[in-house]
Amino acid sequence: MENINAIITQAHEAYRLYKNLHKNEIADFLEAIGQSGKEAENDLVETAMEETHLAKPRLQGELQRTVNQTKFFAEMVRNGSWVNVIIDTADNNRQPPKPDLRQMQIPLGVVGVFGASNFPFAYSVAGGDTISALAAGCPVVYKLNPGHPETSKKVAEIMTKVITTLGLPTATFAMLEGQDYETGAQLVSHPLIKAIGFTGSFKGGKALYDTAAKRNEPIPFYAEMGSVNPVFILPQMLNQKSAELAEALLISNQASLGQFCTNPGVILSELSADQKSFEDHFRTLIQKSSSGKMLANNIAQNYTKGIEALKQLGANDVGQGMGDEGELFGMPEMLTISADASLKNPELLHEVFGPGSLHVAAQNKEELIKVAANLEGQLTATIWGTDEDMKDYKELLDILIEKAGRLIFNGVPTGVEVTPAMVHGGPFPATTDSRSTSVGTTAIYRFTRPVCLQNFPDHLLPEALQHDNPLKIIRSVNGSYTDSNG
């Protein structure tokens, strides 16, 4: 068995050195990880194909996105303004004198990361959690995901090699290879772990969260646990574009066999002839969709069980895809249910991870809005509507903003941009901490905290806080943003 305590203790020692590296050294490190990963593309993609059964173009795209993400964070670190400096200069004429106060973000310490089975690159060893933690100045101890151990080991080797080549503290990154629950529990319970990033199922995330909640010292625990990503289609839109919409949503729903955390699993609308026509289109399309190998056998089994459970709860199975069945396979399925039934049994609107699509029909606008108001927290919520529709459905938007991290208008929820404004997060149970995003610039702040230095002479201040602003970063000085002195 691995000596988890020794690994984490070494990572903590590395933290003392790593946090004080020049920002350009950290930026170079992140870029080198991306570049080395790109160089190993063929090998990594083939290994991941074997382990996850995801298609080659999908994995190539994911790898490129992961490489881009290292560049994105490297650029942010090199720029340096992300530390969010706030300066209030002294006022010695005030009684009592007003002190000089300078705030910046600093790294929390060693971060534990749990990667996802459905993203062997982008949400795994060198994925968003790891890279944003390293960008913040935090060493990472990564817990291997049993869904793709060989891919993970190869990426971890790349990272270790980059660390050695650049002469960084060896323990800046380490991977725990234990595949049992106990390994993860030890990671989240260790006193030198100062934050956790997790991507995976509700069951897995909540169990680790509950374990972490028993710690003596509370720590930030960021679990991104997925959601049903409800799509609301309003009456006029349904009337104008039912065929187009069915196609767009089917593609979004069946991409990678529905194995995306932003998969539109639930589609809601009001009973009408147009709604009937939409469902007919969708059924025809799903019947032409192919089954395929899911990420792992337990995931395929959970999917089949999940669809079965929805039927037990009263959902009607109105159409299914074609192709092979059996071990590992997931079969596209379309189910329908009344809004009333979903209100009576909220379990109908729990995530079933895979290529299923549940269509919820409301009697009228009031019932549709009632379903929206009863939704649990979501990563995304989508509205399809015309301008006319939206005159009548302002309340729906107002409610959905309370429920989700990201709202999409006349589009599909799959496809998560790595950009400053992105929010890939949302209220519980989509995540355990709605104040955060696991994608985009602000993901870095999951692993930092503010510190304020009062009345320090300039030469003792970190460069980011010095009067002359030697890093030339954007700072808030006495209430105004500036890259000048302060």
Next chain:
Amino acid sequence: MENINAIITQAHEAYRLYKNLHKNEIADFLEAIGQSGKEAENDLVETAMEETHLAKPRLQGELQRTVNQTKFFAEMVRNGSWVNVIIDTADNNRQPPKPDLRQMQIPLGVVGVFGASNFPFAYSVAGGDTISALAAGCPVVYKLNPGHPETSKKVAEIMTKVITTLGLPTATFAMLEGQDYETGAQLVSHPLIKAIGFTGSFKGGKALYDTAAKRNEPIPFYAEMGSVNPVFILPQMLNQKSAELAEALLISNQASLGQFCTNPGVILSELSADQKSFEDHFRTLIQKSSSGKMLANNIAQNYTKGIEALKQLGANDVGQGMGDEGELFGMPEMLTISADASLKNPELLHEVFGPGSLHVAAQNKEELIKVAANLEGQLTATIWGTDEDMKDYKELLDILIEKAGRLIFNGVPTGVEVTPAMVHGGPFPATTDSRSTSVGTTAIYRFTRPVCLQNFPDHLLPEALQHDNPLKIIRSVNGSYTDSNG
């Protein structure tokens, strides 16, 4: 018994209205609270004097600070830029097209607040937690602090009157008057409560935190629980200013009988003739200090017990103040201990709330730094040093930055400015969430989360996110701050 469920449910209903008020309405509300409080100053201060035994000028100052705080947050809300808008505009030429993404901060929902016994105004009914939550757009359910029930009721009445006068949703603010633990436990456990702000003891804060940790839905829990606020005095400084320093630290330590969460409770230095001289000065001064009535009898008893416990653990009682003893009274006390003893028994460095001062003597620099490295999380840490000292003690500063929310150089930790750069927070056990501050501009973000709107037409966006920037707020548009379009 109060119907806590009904009160919180009403607050949640108020949230749906309150969160959509125009920013100026919320700013007016906050200012009116401050103004009404100021108008009732005489009555409020007298009531608080009776209940807390704090001196009149101290309470007058605290009330003014509380009023200023309402103005501070009102100004921030009226300005509007605090919602931290981040905009990435669309790029239709990219393949696939890049969507338009707009992020802003939105209120979490109803916030539960627990006020402090030692600040009947600034950290109580209309104190920093309440005002920053209301500023964020969150209704507040406040749990009365049994240390000053009448003061609290009077402030709550003022708030209710302001709400009525301005025609705001009645349940925007409510106070629970139950004084038992169960009332607080119900508040933190209620599913419609979306965040908690607490100021008080470690024991009280941690117990409520543990209760909240059992919730089905995790929520942010901000407990500010105090600390010993270590003060490190370096050799040359000790040589140059031992008398001056003893005086400055004595005043900071004895202000309000040490009943400040930033009270410098522990003073650390290296054994030397200068250090002996400093301790002699401090002892002389503490022997001239007067005992006084503490906030409450249980607080006085805990103080006496705490001092007794330090002695049991080996601390030497080298001097005490003068004046009355007995029920309610707290007697100034100076104790000394070796650094070695404090390393062997970390309990020696736990907070004893009141007018005690523990002096820790290290054999040498290495031992002093070892004590620093072993410190628990603190609200503040202070270094007194000359430029020469600091050449030798860079490592000390580097370590203390890891330990505290605010670092002070050649000053005292008491006195917490309400300004943008302030951090009144710190690593556990000073608080339960080191990512936050309970004082200053950024305190508002304890009660908000980001949401991202993707591809919405302009007229459906909240004003803060619209292209023309009708609120004229500062926004980050494609990576640059601007108050222009975007």
